[in-house]
Structures are given as structure tokens and as C-alpha cells.
Amino acid sequence: MNVRDAFFYALCALLLGLAVLTVAAGNLFRAALALLGVLLCTAVLFLLLQAEMAALAQVMVYIGGIMIFVLYAVLLTSELGGRMPAPSPVKMLLGVAVAAVALGFLAGLAQKTGAGAAAARARMHAESATKESAASSADAEAGVNIASLKTLGQKLLDPKGFLIPFELISVLLLAAMVGAIAVARQGGAGVRGGSEPGAAAISVKDQGGAGAAESRGAPP
Amino acid sequence: MTLAEFTPLLPDLLLLALALAVLKIDLWSEDGEAGFHLTWIGLAGLALLLAFGSRSDAVFADYHITAASRVWKLLFTLATLATVFLSRPYFRAGGNARGTLAKSGAFFGLLLLCMQGMFALVSAGNLIVFYLGLELATMPIYALAAYQPRDADSAEAGSKYVLMGGFSSALTLFGISFLYGATGSLGFPALEAAVRAAPADPALWGGIFFLLGGLGFKLAMAPLHMWAPDVYQGAPTPVMAFLSVASKAAAVAALATLFLSPLNAVRPDLAPCFAAAAVLSMVAGNLGAMRQKDLRRFVAYSSVAQVGYMLLAMLGEGDGSRAALVYNLVTYGVTGFALYFIMGVIGKEGPETMSGLRGLSRRHPGLAVLLVLCMFSLAGVPPLAGFLGKFMLFSAAAAEGHYLLVGIAVANAVVSFYYYMLVVKEAYIAPPGEAAAIRLRPLQIMVLWGLGLALLVLGVCPAPADWLARAAGN
Amino acid sequence: MLSEYLSFILYGFLVVATGVGAIALSSLLGPKKTYSKVKFEPYECGVDQTENPHKPFALKFYTFALLFILFDIETIFLLPWAYGFKRLLHTGTLPAVLFFLVLLGLGLFYIIKTRALEWE
Numbered sequence: 050m051n052v053r054d055a056f057f058y059a060l061c062a063l064l065l066g067l068a069v070l071t072v073a074a075g076n077l078f079r080a081a082l083a084l085l086g087v088l089l090c091t092a093v094l095f096l097l098l099q100a101e102m103a104a105l106a107q108v109m110v111y112i113g114g115i116m117i118f119v120l121y122a123v124l125l126t127s128e129l130g131g132r133m134p135a136p137s138p139v140k141m142l143l144g145v146a147v148a149a150v151a152l153g154f155l156a157g158l159a160q161k162t163g164a165g166a167a168a169a170r171a172r173m174h175a176e177s178a179t180k181e182s183a184a185s186s187a188d189a190e191a192g193v194n195i196a197s198l199k200t201l202g203q204k205l206l207d208p209k210g211f212l213i214p215f216e217l218i219s220v221l222l223l224a225a226m227v228g229a230i231a232v233a234r235q236g237g238a239g240v241r242g243g244s245e246p247g248a249a250a251i252s253v254k255d256q257g258g259a260g261a262a263e264s265r266g267a268p269p
Numbered sequence: 270m271t272l273a274e275f276t277p278l279l280p281d282l283l284l285l286a287l288a289l290a291v292l293k294i295d296l297w298s299e300d301g302e303a304g305f306h307l308t309w310i311g312l313a314g315l316a317l318l319l320a321f322g323s324r325s326d327a328v329f330a331d332y333h334i335t336a337a338s339r340v341w342k343l344l345f346t347l348a349t350l351a352t353v354f355l356s357r358p359y360f361r362a363g364g365n366a367r368g369t370l371a372k373s374g375a376f377f378g379l380l381l382l383c384m385q386g387m388f389a390l391v392s393a394g395n396l397i398v399f400y401l402g403l404e405l406a407t408m409p410i411y412a413l414a415a416y417q418p419r420d421a422d423s424a425e426a427g428s429k430y431v432l433m434g435g436f437s438s439a440l441t442l443f444g445i446s447f448l449y450g451a452t453g454s455l456g457f458p459a460l461e462a463a464v465r466a467a468p469a470d471p472a473l474w475g476g477i478f479f480l481l482g483g484l485g486f487k488l489a490m491a492p493l494h495m496w497a498p499d500v501y502q503g504a505p506t507p508v509m510a511f512l513s514v515a516s517k518a519a520a521v522a523a524l525a526t527l528f529l530s531p532l533n534a535v536r537p538d539l540a541p542c543f544a545a546a547a548v549l550s551m552v553a554g555n556l557g558a559m560r561q562k563d564l565r566r567f568v569a570y571s572s573v574a575q576v577g578y579m580l581l582a583m584l585g586e587g588d589g590s591r592a593a594l595v596y597n598l599v600t601y602g603v604t605g606f607a608l609y610f611i612m613g614v615i616g617k618e619g620p621e622t623m624s625g626l627r628g629l630s631r632r633h634p635g636l637a638v639l640l641v642l643c644m645f646s647l648a649g650v651p652p653l654a655g656f657l658g659k660f661m662l663f664s665a666a667a668a669e670g671h672y673l674l675v676g677i678a679v680a681n682a683v684v685s686f687y688y689y690m691l692v693v694k695e696a697y698i699a700p701p702g703e704a705a706a707i708r709l710r711p712l713q714i715m716v717l718w719g720l721g722l723a724l725l726v727l728g729v730c731p732a733p734a735d736w737l738a739r740a741a742g743n
Numbered sequence: 744m745l746s747e748y749l750s751f752i753l754y755g756f757l758v759v760a761t762g763v764g765a766i767a768l769s770s771l772l773g774p775k776k777t778y779s780k781v782k783f784e785p786y787e788c789g790v791d792q793t794e795n796p797h798k799p800f801a802l803k804f805y806t807f808a809l810l811f812i813l814f815d816i817e818t819i820f821l822l823p824w825a826y827g828f829k830r831l832l833h834t835g836t837l838p839a840v841l842f843f844l845v846l847l848g849l850g851l852f853y854i855i856k857t858r859a860l861e862w863e
Contacts, residue, residue: 051827051851056744090800091754091757096748096752099747102819102823105819105822106816106819107817109815109818110812110815110816110819113809113815114811114812114815114816115812117808118805118808118809118812120814120831121804121805121808125805184810198822198823198826198827199823199826199827199830201823202823202824202825202827202831203827203830203831203834205820205823205824206831206834206836206839206840207812207826207836209810212839215820215839216839216843216846217840218816218820218843219817219842219843219846219847220818220846222813222816222846222847223846223849225813225847226810226813226853227850227853228858229806229810229813230806230853230854230857233806233809233859234806234857234859243776
């Protein structure tokens with residue numbers, strides 16, 4: 050066992066512990082913090098796999114953005130001091146059963162894939178003994194990290210690569226923005242001030258004061 | 270690359286430009302009138318372009334423009350156009366008893382962006398474009414479902430749809446990752462070859478399992494349909510219309526895109542799965558619809574039953590199934606929208622419920638006749654559009670020898686006749702209150718006549734069906 | 744393989760170690776308190792506490808957080824491009840990136856125009 054393997058196993062142990070804590074912690078805030086740790090460990094796991102982009106997205110979006118959002122949601126909804134009621138034993142048993150089935154399936158799959166990969170490696174070795182030039186080119190190909198930021202930048206902008214998904218993502222983000230604003234502003238100044246006098250009057254009443262209505266009076 | 274090579278892509282690019290223009294115009298126009306007119310004119314133009322424009326196929330890396338995709342796109346465009354017309358009174362003060370919707374510009378913009386996702390979905394040539402299209406086709410609806418201002422039901426519908434949609438997207442993505450792991454490719458042609466080479470790979474089946482789960486949620490297929498009634502009921506009626514026709518069509522298209530081409534090799538093994546889902550959907554939908562008093566909930570259950578009928582076509586052979594699906598969606602869309610416009614009319618004064626239909630035969634006899642036609646068509650009574658749609662689905666399944674299943678479907682259609690007649694009973698026989706006669710707007714009269722005629726023509730005249738079959742079958 | 748990210752991992756380790764170390768050290772070296780359950784109970788004029796002082800509270804922040812996440816995701820997708828900027832500039836990929844940027848710019852324009860960023 051070299052340093053890399055030791056590091057991997059330590060990381061996995063930490064990840065699993067935090068994952069269990071996320072589910073088992075009775076306090077919602079602590080569960081959220083444990084989830085943050087899980088995400089961080091996953092990011093390091095991605096780095097170990099040389100998936101730079103995934104690690105980056107994990108840190109920036111999940112830890113930097115989503116987790117903050119989760120914490121705010123916790124602050125908004127829960128009584129921080131209170132403990133959540135424990136789930137019913139039937140549900141727990143069901144959860145364990147589903148997890149066991151999923152684990153069994155994935156373990157079987159991993160074993161099969163591992164065997165397949167070993168066979169492929171053996172085949173490549175056999176080929177490299179006969180055709181050295183082909184093996185060296187394959188090695189060169191294997192040496193390039195296909196998930197590095199550099200190659201990914203190229204692939205994202207390559208018309209034969211991921212150009213169309215890349216542009217679609219911008220449309221998706223635009224739709225998310227417009228949708229987020231539409232929903233977020235529904236409760237407050239949901240009604241246009243000018244076009245409907247009756248409805249505007251209701252919205253003034255809802256705001257509970259002329260001052261609030263004035264500041265929201267301008268149509269969005 | 271010259272500009273001429275981009276002409277097959279023109280509808281998709283124009284749609285994006287239209288969406289951006291509608292969003293921008295919303296920032297400056299006070300009443301949203303300009304946005305409405307721009308939207309419907311743009312959509313009508315787009316429909317003409319798709320129907321009579323460039324017929325050449327093209328492939329832009331992972332974006333395939335084919336005749337079949339053009340048919341789907343035309344279907345989405347027409348459904349959105351009908352939704353835009355339907356939403357007209359809902360943005361007017363006093364246009365609907367439930368309350369007035371605001372910010373029509375963002376509403377239309379979101380509808381158009383949603384449509385863009387559906388376009389990408391049917392043009393997808395690889396799993397990433399497919400997933401992004403599916404996501405873009407659902408995400409704007411999260412916001413649209415919660416569009417009724419200060420309405421707890423609508424907020425509930427929005428949050429339920431977000432949760433269910435997010436969950437189903439995650440399932441879909443998980444399934445896609447399994448498919449990639451099993452076959453080592455994202456592109457559909459390579460995927461097809463890999464699936465044909467190793468159809469028994471457990472990783473592949475894991476992927477199919479999760480994909481079916483994810484798409485099943487989006488489709489509101491029976492064991493996964495529990496979100497539909499609440500979301501349909503809470504969402505504003507135009508959004509419900511869009512959900513039940515355009516969004517459903519997109520989900521069906523997603524299913525057809527995956528399982529009729531790249532995963533076609535494993536479809537015979539999946540037949541029991543589709544058959545079970547079909548039967549469950551029909552039974553759950555029909556039993557649920559019987560007890561409903563709210564028309565939007567009623568539509569939700571009835572559409573679950575329709576999904577059951579449509580799943581039958583997944584058992585048939587490729588081209589015939591695709592044509593049957595498209596034709597059934599067209600007839601379902603026409604029938605559905607006729608019903609939704611009637612709901613819009615009665616919703617002006619009262620709630621959109623069964624009891625709101627009371628005395629419709631006196632208040633507006635023409636509307637009552639149209640309602641009867643709708644219900645007959647939904648039940649699949651012969652001279653109407655719904656009959657031919659169902660017939661094509663059933664014959665696609667029967668052609669592959671699934672006679673028992675077709676028998677169950679026919680029995681279900683007969684049962685459904687009962688609750689569709691309950692609606693007619695409300696309009697004709699139930700004692701009317703003292704409601705005034707209904708006056709329709711010119712736009713409503715025009716659309717209602719158009720839909721009514723389409724109901725009759727699509728049922729007796731097989732020419733459009735032929736055309737669709739040829740185009741969609743490719 | 745690991746050495747590529749060694750500095751980064753070491754950095755992360757240092758960050759965590761500093762945080763944990765500070766807390767651990769202060770609890771080791773700091774004055775020891777005697778703990779008892781009574782000491783932790785809140786005191787309100789001799790009356791037992793009637794409700795939990797930790798209450799959920801409303802924030803206007805969520806719109807900002809939502810939009811922040813969206814732009815965060817955008818940054819993620821621009822990063823690979825920025826990373827290989829010099830090389831990619833000469834391969835005719837500028838229109839593709841511009842399309843992406845213009846669409847997001849229009850989104851930002853829409854956000855500003857609808858006053859979603861104004862603290863009311």
C-alpha cells in the first residue's frame with residue numbers, strides 16, 4: 050500500500066463517516082455541516098481521479114453556492130435547537146434494504162468492470178509485446194488527461210465536441226434566471242401597478258402600508 | 270461553414286431570437302400587449318416555417334435536424350401557440366375568477382424557452398444534448414406552475430413540481446451515466462451499436478432502469494404519477510394546458526427518441542415493463558378521474574390514463590409507433606385545448622369545476638355541443654379525432670401480437686366513457702343556477718371553431734394522419 | 744499523479760489543521776471550566792424559559808443567493824476557456840464563447856432591469 054492508496058482509504062473512511070452523520074444527525078444544522086464535509090471529500094476524490102473540472106464545480110457550485118443556500122434554508126425553516134423526530138423503524142428498514150440492494154448491484158458491477166479492465170490491460174500488454182509502435186501511441190493517448198481543464202476547454206468549444214451542449218447551457222441558465230426572478234417577485238410586487246387599479250389596491254393592502262407600496266409602485 | 274448550411278437550423282435559432290425579443294420587449298412595454306402579439310405572430314410564423322420551409326436534413330455534430338424532428342417541433346409550436354391564446358384572458362383584469370396573472374412578458378418568454386428545450390430534445394444526437402433539452406423543457410415550468418400570484422395552491426404546485434422534477438432529473442442523469450459506463454459512448458449511433466453488441470450488460474440495464482424512472486416521472490406514468498393531480502390543480506389553467514399537452518408530448522418524444530432508436534435492440538425485453546406501466550396508468554387514471562370535482566384535477570387523471578394508452582405504442586414496431594404517437598398527441602392536443610378553452614370561458618365568472626359547467630346548455634348551447642364533442646373524443650367515440658388517435662395506438666400494439674393488452678385498453682376506454690359522460694351530464698341535465706348567458710370574445714370564437722372543426726376533420730379524414738405517418742416515420 | 748495536486752492537498756490540509764488546531768489548542772491551554780447542566784440553562788428573571796430562543800427568521804437574501812448560484816455555474820463553464828485562452832483564441836472559437844457570454848449578459852441585463860437586485 051503506497052501513500053496514494055492510504056490517502057484514498059482515509060479519505061473514503063472520512064467521507065462515509067460524514068455521510069452517516071448527515072443522515073443520522075438529529076439536528077438539521079449539524080446535518081448540513083456534515084453534508085458540507087461530504088461534498089468537500091467528494092471534491093478531493095474527484096481530484097484523485099484527475100477530474101479537475103468536476104472537482105472545481107464541486108467546490109465552487111456545491112460548497113460555495115448550494116451549501117450556503119441549504120444553510121439559509123435551514124435557518125429559515127427549522128427550529129435550530131430542536132431535534133428532529135426519529136423516522137419510523139419500518140422506513141429505516143426499507144431504507145437499509147434499498148441501500149443494500151443498490152450496494153450489491155454496484156459492487157457486482159464494479160467487480161465485473163474491474164475484471165474487464167484487467168483483461169483489457171492484459172490484452173494491451175500482449176499487443177505491446179508484438180507491436181511496439183501501436184502500444185506507445187496508446188500510451189501517449191492514455192498519458193493525456195482527458196478531464197483536465199485544458200483539454201476540456203478545447204472540447205467544449207469544438208464543434209465536433211461539446212459545442213452545442215455548451216451553448217444550450219447558456220440558454221438553460223437564462224431560463225433559470227428568468228424563472229427565478231418570476232417566482233421570487235411573485236409574492237411582493239406581483240401585480241403591475243398601472244394596468245389594474247383594483248388588483249393594485251389589494252397589493253397595497255397586502256404590503257401593510259403606503260410606504261411599502263410606493264417603493265414597489267414602479268412596474269417591474 | 271457558409272450561412273446556407275445553417276438554414277435547416279433556422280427554426281431553432283429563430284425561436285431563441287423570439288424568446289429573447291419577448292423578454293426584452295417586456296422590460297419596456299407597460300401592459301404586455303406588445304409581448305402577446307409578438308409571441309403569437311412569431312409562433313405562427315415558426316409553425317409555417319416548420320411546415321413549409323426547408324426540407325433538407327442536416328447534422329450539426331450532436332444536433333440532428335430530421336423530418337421526424339420537424340414534425341415534433343411543429344407539434345410543440347402549435348401547442349405553445351394554443352397556450353398563448355388560452356392565456357389571453359388570464360392576464361386581463363376580471364378575465365378569470367381565480368385572480369389575474371401578471372407579467373405576461375416573462376410568462377411568454379418562459380414558454381418559449383421551454384419550447385427551445387423541447388426542440389433540443391427531439392434533435393438530440395447524444396445523451397448530453399438530450400439531457401439538457403429535457404432539463405430546459407422542464408425548468409421554466411417550475412416557475413410557471415407557481416405563477417398565480419398570492420395563491421397557496423399555485424405555490425404548492427410549483428414546489429411539488431420542483432421537487433419531483435429535480436428528483437426525476439437526477440434519476441435520468443444517473444441512468445445516463447450508467448449508459449455511458451456500459452457502452453463508453455454518448456452519441457446515439459455509437460450507443461446503438463454498443464447496445465446491439467451487448468444487450469445483456471447489467472450496467473446497461475441499470476441505466477435503463479433509472480432512465481425509465483426519471484422519464485416516468487416527467488411523463489406522469491402510473492406508479493410515478495402522484496404529483497400530477499396536485500400540480501395540475503394548483504397551476505394556472507394555461508400552464509396546466511401546456512403541461513398536459515406540450516410537456517407531455519415532450520416526455521413522450523424523449524421516450525420515443527431513446528427507446529425507438531438507440532435502445533431499440535432491448536425494447537422487446539422491456540415489453541413486460543411497458544405493458545405493466547400502461548395497464549397501471551390506464552387503471553389509476555380512470556379510477557382517479559371518476560371521483561374528481563375539480564376540472565383541473567380531472568384533466569390530470571384523464572391525462573394519466575392517456576399516457577397509459579400511449580405506452581401501448583412503445584410495444585409496437587419503430588416507425589408505425591412513432592407515427593401513432595404523434596397522431597395521438599395531435600388529437601389529444603386538439604381535444605384537450607378545446608376543453609381548456611371551455612374551462613377558460615366558464616372560469617371567467619366561477620370556479621373551473623364540474624359544478625361551474627352547470628347549465629352550460631342554456632347559457633351557451635354552442636359551447637355545450639363542443640364540450641360533448643370533446644368528451645366523446647377523449648373517450649374515443651368513432652367519428653371524432655380521439656377515436657382515430659386511439660385506434661392507431663391500439664393497432665400498433667396489436668400488430669406485434671399484444672392482443673390481451675389491447676383488450677384491457679379497450680375495456681378501460683369503455684370505463685372512461687362513464688366519467689366523461691358525467692361532465693356532459695353536468696352541462697345538460699344538472700339543474701342550472703340563474704347564471705347569465707355567456708358572451709365570447711372574437712379570439713375565443715375563432716379558436717373554438719377551429720378546434721371544433723379539427724376535432725371532426727381529424728377523425729374522419731385520414732389525409733393528415735397519412736402525412737404525419739410518412740413524415741414522422743422518416 | 745498525486746504529486747500534481749500535492750501542493751493543493753497540502754494547502755487544504757493546512758487550512759483544516761489551522762482551524763481544528765486553534766480550537767483544540769485553546770481548549771487544551773485555556774482555563775478549565777466546571778460544567779453542569781444547570782449552568783447551560785437560559786436564565787430569565789428566575790422564570791423557566793417558555794420558548795426556544797432560536798427562531799427561524801426571514802431573509803431577503805434568497806434572490807441574491809439564487810442568482811449567485813447561476814452565475815457561479817456560468818463561471819465554471821468559462822473557466823476551461825479562460826485556462827487555455829491563448830491557444831483557443833486562434834482556433835476560431837471566439838464566436839461560440841461570445842454567444843454564451845452575450846446570452847448570459849442579456850440575462851444580467853434582464854435581472855438589473857427588473858430590479859431584482861435592488862434591496863427593498
